[in-house]
Amino acid sequence: MFFSSNRKTLDEPVTSPTLPAARTRPELLSPAGSLEAFFAAMEAGADAVYAGLRDFSARAKARNFSLGDMERMLAYAHGQGRKVYVTLNTLVKETELPQLVDTLSALEAMGIDAVILQDLAVWRLAREHFPDLELHSSTQMTVHNVAGVRMLERMGFSRAVLARELSLEEIAGIRAQTSMELEHFIHGALCFCFSGQCYFSSYLGGKSGNRGRCAQPCRRRYRYRQQDGYYFSTNDLSAIDLLPELTDAGIISLKIEGRMKSAEYVSNVVSAYRMALDAAPAQRAEAVRQAKEHLKASFGRNPTKGFLPGGIPHDIAIPSVKGATGRFLGEVSQVRGGTISFKTRDRLHIGDRLRVQPKTDKAGTAFTIKELFQGQRPVKKVSAGVFVSAPSPFENTFKVGDAVFKVSSEQAFTLSEAACRRKLEQALPVPERIDLEVTLAECHLILRARVGDLDFEKSYAVETFAAEESPLSRQTLETVFAKSGQEPFLLGELATGELPPVIIPPSQLKQIRRDFYQQLSQTLRRERQAQQNRRRQAALAALLPASQPAQERRQFTLGLRDPRDIGLLLDPEVDRVMLPLTLSHVNQLRLGKGLAGKEDRIIWDIPFVLLGNQWNDTRKAIRILVSRGFSHFSLGNLGHFPLFDGFDGLHLHTSYRLFSLNSQAILAWRELGAEEVSLYIEDDRDNLAQLLARDTGVPAAATVYTRVPLITSRIPIRSVRADQPVVSDRGDTYRVDQRGGLTVLASNVDFSLLGQLDVLQSLGCHRFIVDLSHLGPHSPEGKKVLQVLKKGGEVPGTSSFNFEQGLE
Template sequence: MDRKCELLVPAGGPEQLIAAVENGADAVYIGGRLFNARMNAGNFDDETLRSAVDFAHQRGVSVHVTMNTLLRDDEIGEALKYAAFLYETGVDALIVADLGLGKRISEVIPDFPLHLSTQGTIYSLAGVEAAGRLGFERVVLARELSLQEIQTICENTAMEIEVFIHGALCICYSGQCQLSRYFGGRSGNRGQCAQPCRLGYRSLTDTGAEAPAPLYPLSPGDLCLIDHLGALVSAGVTSLKVEGRMKSADYVGVVTSVYRKYLDRVCAGKSGRVEPEDREALAQIFNRGGFTDAYIRGDSGTELMSGDLPKHGGIYIGNVLRRVPGTDLLETKENLPVSLGDGVEIRGTELCGNVVTYCRKTKGKLHIGDIRGSVQPGDPIYRISSASQLAAVRKTYRHTGLDGGQEQRKTRVDIRIIGRGTCITAIGTHESGKRAEVRSGAFEPAAEPVDLERMEAALRKSGNTPFFIGRIRFDGDFGMRMKASQMNELRRRLLKEVADSLIVRRPKPEVMDFSFVQETQPRVMEYYFYTWERFLQSRNVLPSHDLPVVCVVPLAEYFRRFGEVGDGVNIVPYVSNVTRGREETVLRENFTEICEICRETGVYVGNPGWIQPFRSAGVPVYGDYGLNVYNSQSQAALDMLGVRFSVQSLESDDRSNGAIPLMTLQHEPEGRYLVSERYGVLEKVERPWSDQTLLVARDADKPSEDRLPARDAGCEVFRYYWK
C-alpha cells in the first residue's frame, strides 16, 4: 500500500494545537469564537486563530474550522461575516452542519472548501451525493457505519470521505439528539450539550421490573480503531479523524503520536500490528470503560457501552492488601506499577483516590499514599494518570508557542545558491512547492573563491525555525570575500522569506447584509404516528383546532395498508431520519409500487439520501424533522434538491408537541423504560419496520383541545408526535 491518508486531530485551544502539530497531525480542526459545537472549549479568538493558522501552515499542517451548529435566520449574516474573516485568514476548510449556512457560504465565497459535519447524519452513498449537490466537497460520515458500508461509499464517489477513528462516541446519531435541549434547555445542535446521556438510568421492563442492564445504558465506551487503520486506508477514506476538542494537550499529544506511528506504517505497506505499550498509552491517557470499535465490524453488542463507569477508566494495576494501621497508606504487592506523581483510584464500595505522594517498598510490600476514604482488602486499584507519560508528552509541545520556539517538527527546504560576479542569489524551495528568493549586496572581490563547504555548513544551521535543510546546490562563480556573519544573515533572510511564503492571506470577500422574508404556509394541524396501528387507534379522536388535519404515517407500513385509511383522512407518509436496515430494504424492494401510491400524497423525507430518488420518480418531496431545517436558507438549499416544503427542526418543539423523537440509536438498550432521577422516564418506541431505536419522553403532553403545539415563528404547521 502506498497511499496518503490525512490524520485530522482536534485542538480546543492553542496548547492543544501545538501538541497536535508537534506530534504529527496532517491537519487540525478548531473552533473559533462563533457557532461551533464545542462552545465550552477554550477555542480561539480572532487574533489567536490567525496566529494558529500561520503556525500550522509554516509546519505543513492544514487548519479546518468548525461552524457546525444550527443557526437562526438572524444569525446567518454574522456567520457569513465570520466565514469571510476565516477565508481571509487562510483557513483551509469549514466544517458546517447547517445546510442553509453551507448554501450561503458557497454563494458568497465559492472557492472556500466546505465539509459537511457528522451532524448532517450522512450514512449512505445517496446522502453523500446529495451533499455534493449542495456544494460540499467532503462528508464526515455517521459513526454508526461498518467498514463495508464505508468502503462501498468510497468506491462509488469522487467526494472526500472523513471517518472518526478515536475518542468519545455519542449513542445517538449525530444531529438527531434532542435530549439535552428537551430536559435542560441546552441544545447539542447549538453547541451546548450537557451530556445527560452520561448519567445513570434504571432500566425497567414493560411490567416495571428491573431489567438486567448497566447503570449507564446510554454511555458508550470510547472509540478506538487503531487496529483498523489499514482497512480504512484501503477502503479509500480521505481523512481519519480523532474526536476531542474538549480534551487536554496531553491527550492530544499522546493520541496523535500513536496514530501517526501506525498510519505511517500501514500507508507504507508495513504491518499495522499495535505494540502493547502503544495500546496501553492510549488507554492510560483516556478510556471510558475500555475501548470499543463500535460498528466497524457491523452491529455492536454490549461491548459498545462503558458499563458502570461513564468517566476515565484508567488502567487496572492491582489490588489493595490492607490499609497500614493508623495511616493514610495502602499496602500492595511490591511490583505494583505505580510511581510518585501518578494518579490512582480505588474502586471498592466507594470511589477514592489521590495523586501518589508516598511510594516506598517495605518488607517485600509497597506502601503508597495518601489515600483517604473507605478502602478494604481486595479493592481494585486503577492508575488514572501516569506521571512518566505526562512528562514525556509535555516535552513534545511545551518548548514552543504560536510565535515559535525550540521547534521539533520541521519541514524540508532545499536551497540553491547562485553566484554571479560579486553577488549571490539564494533560492529556497519548500517541500510543499512554495519558493522564496533573496539577493545579497555586492561583496568584495577575492582571488580565492568562497569555501563552499564552509558556506554549506552555515546554511544548514536552521536553528529555531520550523525547517530543516535538505539538498544544497551551488551554481556559478564565487570569487568574493564573504564573512561567516554574512552567510548566516543570508540564511536567516532566506528562511524568513520561505516562512512568509507559507502564510496564506486572501482578499476578504464582500458580504452584504443578510435579510430574509419568512414565507408563510397554509395553517395545518399534523399528527405524526410512529406506527400504523397507533394511527388506526387514534384517527377518529384527533383535535383539529379548526384546521385541516394531516396524518403523517410510516411509509414502510403505509404502502401495504393504504387501503385501510378510509374516506376523509388526509395522509402524508414519511421516510424516517435513518433508514438503514429493514426500512431501507422495504423501500428499495418496493420502490416502483411505493412511488405509484405516493404521487398523490407526496412523501416526507427525513434524510438527504432519499430526496433525489423520490423526486426523480415524480413524487412530491417534503422535508421532515431529520433534515434540521432551522432557517429560511436551509429550506432554500433543499429547494435546490427539489424539496417543496419542510417542517421545522425539533429545536423549536417542546412538551406540547407530544412525544418528539429525543434520540435515534443504532444500539438498543435493555428494557423498555430508562428512569432518571433528574429527568424522568425515557421510553423506547416500538417500530416493527425499523432497525433503529427511538427514545421519547414518557410524560409528554397529551394532545389538547385548547392549546396548539409549539412551532417556530413563521411556520404554520402545528405538529404533534403521537406515541
C-alpha cells in the same frame, strides 16, 4: 425542484467513479482543543488538525480559539506542510447569522483549508457569498448511506464525514458509488446516539449537543428492574487494528476524536496511529503492538472496534462498565476532610491527575496530586496494589464508595500555553507563488506579475549600459527576483522574452525588486480586503429582515402509527394526517368511503435512518404511492432527497430532524426542493419569534405534541425491555423501545405546546403537528390530547421542552 429528472438516479446502474487523487497514505487528522493540543498534534505527526472557534463549535466546553489564533495556527501548519480544518458544526440561531457571516468572511480571507459544518445556513452562505471555502459535512449531519454522500456531492461539498454506525463493508459500498473524499473516526469517544440526533441533554436542561453544550447524561448510571447500570454509555472507539482495511474501504482521512481532551492524550494517540500507519507491511504487527502500549497511556475508556467489523458489536456498550473516562483505580474507602484513601490498581505519582466520580449522576471532581501518603509516610510514587492517601483541595466533597480514576499522568505534554503562544508568534506566512514576466523596452523595465487571481504591472525607468560581457539575462533576473525580502512571495515561472545586450546596475535591480514586491504586497492586501468587504457586505445584505408575520387560519396534522386510523381525516378539526412510510403500511392502506380523493391530505413520513436495502425498499414504496395519487412526503435526512429523483409534481416536507433553526437554513431547504419545513423541536420562544418574523416563502410547521426520541441508536441493549421504565437517580423515567434494528430512548413525559398555540400563532406559525403515533388516537391518552386540542388548554403532566427555559 433542485433535482431535475435528467440527473442520474441512485437506482440506475452506477459506473465506476473517478476516485480522489491517489494518496501514498491516508490523512491522519487530529483534534486540537487548545494550543498545547495543537502543538502536540504537530509534533506527534498529524497531517491535519480540526479545531473550533469560540463560537459555532460542537465542543463549546473546549478552550477553542480566536480568529487571530486560527490565522497563526494556519500559518504554522502550512509551514509544516499540514492542514487546518475549522469546525463550524453547531446549529445557528437567527440572531447569530450576522456573526456567522463575519466568521465565514474571516475564514475565507485567511485561506483556511476547509470548514466542517452541520447547519445548512453555513452551506448556503458559503456557497452564495464565500465560494473559496472548501466544505466538509460534519458527522452531525447523520450521513450514513450512498444517497446522503451523493447528495453532498450535488451540493458542492468536497468531503463527507460518515456516521460512526457503519461497517467496513458499508463504507466500501459507498466508496464504490462516489468520488467524494470520505472521512471516518478511528479513535476516541463514541455517542450512543446517531450523531446530530440526540436531544437527551437538551431535554434535561436546555444544553443542546447540537449547540456544543452536551451535558452527557448518557454517561450516567440508571436503574432498570432494580439493576443499576450504565446502559447508554459506550466504550471508546479504537481502530488501530483496522487501518489497512479502512484505507482499502476508501477512507482517505482517519479522524481522532478529542477536542475536549488534553495535549497528553493528543500526543499519545497521534503518535500511536502515526507509528502504525508508517510501518512497512512486514513490521506492521510489531508497530501495532507498540502503538497499543502508547494508547494505554491515553486514559480512555475500554476499547471497541465499534461497528466497523460488521454485525452488532457486543463490546460497544456494557452496562456494568462505568461511563467515565480515565483509568479506574478503585473506590474510596476512607474520607478525612479533603483527603481520600483507597487501594490503587495502578501506579501513582505526584503530578498525576485524579477524578473522583460519585455514585450519583452528578459530575466528578478532579484534582492534581501534590502530596501522596503510604500509611503515614509521604512518598513521591506508589506501585499498584498499595493502599494510598491523597489530599485534595475539596473539603466534604467525597464519600466512601466514590470511584477514583487517573485521568492524566506526570508525563504529560509539557509545553505551556505561554510557550505555545511564543512559538506561534514566530510562524511566518507561507510564501505565495508569483509568476513574473519581465521586459525591457526604451529604458523601462516592465514587470508583470500574477498572484492567484491578481494581475499587477509596474514600469521602472532604468539606466542601462552596453554590455561588453555578461549582459542582462534571464538567469540574472531569476537570481534577483527569487529573493523577496520581507514579503511572502515565492517565484514561480519567469518569462523574459528576448533581452537586449545591456547591463542594469545590480543595486538598481535590487531596489526595483524591493519596491515592486512591496507595491505588489500592498496591492494584494488591498484588493483582497476589498473583495472580502464586498462579499461580507453582500452576505449581510442578503440576510432576511424582520417583518410583521401574516395571520392565517390554523392547520392541524395528526401523526398516526396505524393506517386504519386515517378515518380521522373526516374530522373537521383535522387537516392532514401523517403516516410512517413502510412497505407494509403502503400495502395495508385502503381509502374507504368518504376518503377517496383525499390522497393530498396524507403525508408519508420517511424513517430518517435507511441502511442496507431500506433505501431501495423506500424508493419502491414511493413509486407505488405516487402511482396511487399520493404526493406529500416528509424527509428526515439528506439521503432522502434523491429518493425523489425523476418524479415531478410532488410536495416535500422536512421533519425537525432536518434542522431549521434559522431563516438561511429554511431557504436552503427550499432550494433543495422542500415546500414546507418543520421547526426544530429543541427551539425556544425567543428564537422562534426571530425566525418566524422572516419571510422565507416557505410555510413552517411546529410540532406541538409528541414523545421526543431523546436517543436513536443502532446499539441494542440486551438487558432492557419496554415493559419497565429506566430510572435516573433523579427519579426521571424513560422508555426504551427496540425494533427494526434501532434502539429509541424516550422520556415518559410527553412534549406539548398545546397550551401555547395562541402564542405560536401570534409569532407567525399556523401549521401544527400533533403526533399521536406513540399513543394511538383512540387510547385514553390519545383521546385526552384530542379533547385538549379541540377545547383548548394544556395536557397535564407534559413538558414544554426548551420553549420556556431556553435553548443554550
